[in-house]
Amino acid sequence: MTGPAVEDLLRELTPQVLGVLVRRYRQFEGCEDAVQEAALAAAVQWPAEGVPDNPRGWLTTVASRRLIDRLRSDHARRAREAALAAEAPPQEVPDTDDTLLLLFLCCHPTLTAASQTALTLRAVGGLTTAEIARAFLVPEATMAARISRAKQRIRASGSSFDLPGGAARAERLGVVLHVLYLIFNEGYTASSGSELLRSDLAREAVRLTRAVHAQLPEDSEVTGLLALMLLTHARREARTTATGDLVPLDQQDRTGWDRALIDEGTALAAAALAGPALGPYQLQAAIAATHADAATAEQTDWAQVHALYLVLERIAPNPMVTLNRAVALAETEGPASGLALLATLDGDPRLAGHHRLLSVRAHLLERLGDPVGARDHYRRAARATAGLAEQRYLDARARRLGPR
Amino acid sequence: MKFLISMHINPAVMDALTDEEKTALGVGHGAFIEELTKSGELIVTQALVDPSQAAVVTVRDGRTAVTDGPFLEAKEYLGGFYLVDCEDRDRAVELAGRIPDAAIEGLGVEVRQVMFSAGPLDA
Numbered sequence: 001m002t003g004p005a006v007e008d009l010l011r012e013l014t015p016q017v018l019g020v021l022v023r024r025y026r027q028f029e030g031c032e033d034a035v036q037e038a039a040l041a042a043a044v045q046w047p048a049e050g051v052p053d054n055p056r057g058w059l060t061t062v063a064s065r066r067l068i069d070r071l072r073s074d075h076a077r078r079a080r081e082a083a084l085a086a087e088a089p090p091q092e093v094p095d096t097d098d099t100l101l102l103l104f105l106c107c108h109p110t111l112t113a114a115s116q117t118a119l120t121l122r123a124v125g126g127l128t129t130a131e132i133a134r135a136f137l138v139p140e141a142t143m144a145a146r147i148s149r150a151k152q153r154i155r156a157s158g159s160s161f162d163l164p165g166g167a168a169r170a171e172r173l174g175v176v177l178h179v180l181y182l183i184f185n186e187g188y189t190a191s192s193g194s195e196l197l198r199s200d201l202a203r204e205a206v207r208l209t210r211a212v213h214a215q216l217p218e219d220s221e222v223t224g225l226l227a228l229m230l231l232t233h234a235r236r237e238a239r240t241t242a243t244g245d246l247v248p249l250d251q252q253d254r255t256g257w258d259r260a261l262i263d264e265g266t267a268l269a270a271a272a273l274a275g276p277a278l279g280p281y282q283l284q285a286a287i288a289a290t291h292a293d294a295a296t297a298e299q300t301d302w303a304q305v306h307a308l309y310l311v312l313e314r315i316a317p318n319p320m321v322t323l324n325r326a327v328a329l330a331e332t333e334g335p336a337s338g339l340a341l342l343a344t345l346d347g348d349p350r351l352a353g354h355h356r357l358l359s360v361r362a363h364l365l366e367r368l369g370d371p372v373g374a375r376d377h378y379r380r381a382a383r384a385t386a387g388l389a390e391q392r393y394l395d396a397r398a399r400r401l402g403p404r
Numbered sequence: 405m406k407f408l409i410s411m412h413i414n415p416a417v418m419d420a421l422t423d424e425e426k427t428a429l430g431v432g433h434g435a436f437i438e439e440l441t442k443s444g445e446l447i448v449t450q451a452l453v454d455p456s457q458a459a460v461v462t463v464r465d466g467r468t469a470v471t472d473g474p475f476l477e478a479k480e481y482l483g484g485f486y487l488v489d490c491e492d493r494d495r496a497v498e499l500a501g502r503i504p505d506a507a508i509e510g511l512g513v514e515v516r517q518v519m520f521s522a523g524p525l526d527a
Contacts, residue, residue: 112491115444137406137521138447138489146444386519 006046009055011126014039017059018123019098021067026161028105029151030067032123038063039126099124099211101163106150107175110157115150116179117186122147124211125204135201136186173216177225177281180209184229188236189387202233220275223268224282230265231288234258246393250297262292280316283308302331319351323360335364355384359394366401375401406447406489406518407496411503413483415454417510425508432504440488445499451484480512493517 014035021031038059052058106119118136121127127135133143164172187201209226216222238256239247247253269285287308294300309325322345330338342361351357362377378398382391421429440446455474462469474481486503490496496515505511 114489114491136489142444142447142489144444145441149442149444386517388520391519 003043003047006043006051009051010039010042010059013056013059014126015102015124016056016098017063019102020060021063022101022105022161023098024064025067027155028159028161029155030070031063032151034063034067034070035059037066099208100215101161103176103208103212104163104172105154105159105161107172107179108154108157108159109172109175110153111150113179113182115146115153116175117182118143118147119150120179120208121183121201121204124208127204135198173219173222176212177209177221180205180212181225181281183208184232188232199236202229202236205229206233218275220272220277221279221281223275224272224279224285227265227268227272227285228281228288230261230268231285231292234261234265234292240389244389245396246389248393249291252297254295257292265289266292278311278315280312283312283315287312300331302328306332319345319348320356323351323356326364327360330364330367335367338364339368353384355381355390355394358384362394362397366397371401405492405496406487406521407493408516408518409486409488409496409500409503410514410516411483411485411505412480412512412514413505414480414510415456416479417508421508429504429508436502436504440486440499445488445490445495447487447489449484449486452482455481487518 017038018031018035021035022028025031041062042055042059046052046055102124103120106123107116111119118132121132121135122129129144129147130140132147133140136143163169184202184205187198187203187205206226206229209222209229213219213222213226234257235249235252237258238252238254241247265285266289269282269289272282273286275282287305290301290304290308306325306328309321309328313321313325322341326338326341326345329341339361342357342364345351345357358377358381362374362381365377366374375398378394378401382394382398385391385394418426437446437449458472458474460471460473460475462471483505486499488496488499490499493515496517500506500513500515503513506513
């Protein structure tokens with residue numbers, strides 16, 4: 001097997017092996033280090049000597065040995081050594097809940113979202129620290145420090161290493177979904193750095209969300225999040241020009257959308273909506289499905305998009321949702337109605353000076369026939385954004401409306 | 405999210421500090437750097453020499469001229485910076501507030517988000 005093929009295999013297997021070890025030895029930090037060491041050994045040996053018949057068993061055995069070696073050399077833990085060493089590794093371990101167990105550990109509430117994201121990518125995604133650091137454009141040392149601190153924090157918190165039950169489980173699942181959503185967004189809204197690595201991140205988020213969905217197919221929010229990601233990911237090729245400029249939704253070449261992903265996402269979105277309770281991911285997926293359903297931007301069922309945003313606004317009030325609803329309202333009732341709804345957001349400190357508010361207002365002013373006001377808002381929006389592609393797009397819109 | 409926390413110094417204010425105050429400033433930065441490194445939020449920090457050591461470079465009609473002194477005639481000059489990668493703007497502001505300079509009258513600490521990055525990441 002070649003190097004890259006071995007890498008793919010390891011990325012798939014290391015989280016499973018980590019899950020087995022954490023389950024058996026009930027500690028995260030040591031197990032994580034041991035699995036990384038075993039994976040490193042495999043990455044060196046397998047391309048040269050061939051992949052063993054049972055690669056997962058090989059990794060489990062090597063990682064267990066490393067862990068026990070480490071514990072053995074650790075004088076303070078000598079007492080635990082005998083018990084651990086005596087525990088014979090079972091031949092086959094069911095991997096039913098391992099992904100979830102690991103995700104729940106990595107999304108521990110004592111960690112910041114940035115640490116949860118990094119740890120999830122390493123422990124569950126099987127990415128190396130260097131890969132994660134590159135994706136987030138920080139030095140490897142910075143990412144290594146963050147990951148090691150996150151592991152220490154989990155240890156210090158005295159985590160139970162069991163899947164929580166009932167309400168605690170639902171709450172933690174909410175954090176897990178949010179972290180997966182953040183990973184996806186980090187990859188999707190690439191503002192700088194290597195485009196390639198960023199889309200890897202989006203793909204990784206899709207892969208992890210698929211894994212959660214496989215274990216919790218009945219959870220409508222999990223289904224909704226997966227649908228939302230697939231429907232958004234399907235548009236990736238059409239979102240930018242060859243030179244990296246942003247193409248807004250209404251100008252995208254819809255034949256460039258990934259049909260297979262859209263069909264899968266649409267089916268999932270429909271399944272999610274049929275669930276017992278409505279959640280924000282389901283509704284966002286339904287909105288994305290409505291956009292995907294239209295053959296052209298003009299044929300978009302804006303009334304339905306508006307209705308969905310209205311429900312979303314009710315169950316998860318958020319100025320950004322109101323902002324998006326204003327866009328839909330402008331399509332159904334005209335730009336003046338959209339602007340009137342935007343005016344209700346003016347006093348909201350969460351959106352004050354936000355480039356999205358400025359750029360939506362610019363678009364609506366342009367459609368209303370106020371080029372001077374539109375140009376001014378496009379310029380202000382361009383100055384307010386931290387994304388280069390977005391800035392180029394907004395500056396171009398301003399320029400189209402005339403000289404300074 | 406990456407932020408540049410820049411420290412704007414006034415050489416006259418720096419000169420007026422007592423030795424104890426200068427030592428406290430150095431110790432404060434040391435502790436801050438250690439903590440930031442541990443938390444994984446520090447990307448890099450650099451301190452700049454006094455603005456009196458600055459050179460201003462201009463190219464006019466293809467000819468390069470180098471003159472002494474800072475470009476801006478100001479009381480405050482860029483003294484150094486921290487490049488951090490932290491959760492959000494609130495955290496960056498909180499970090500900036502812990503830099504000892506922030507507590508000294510006449511020195512300024514400014515926070516701005518990074519828009520574009522390039523160069524080796526192990527800087």
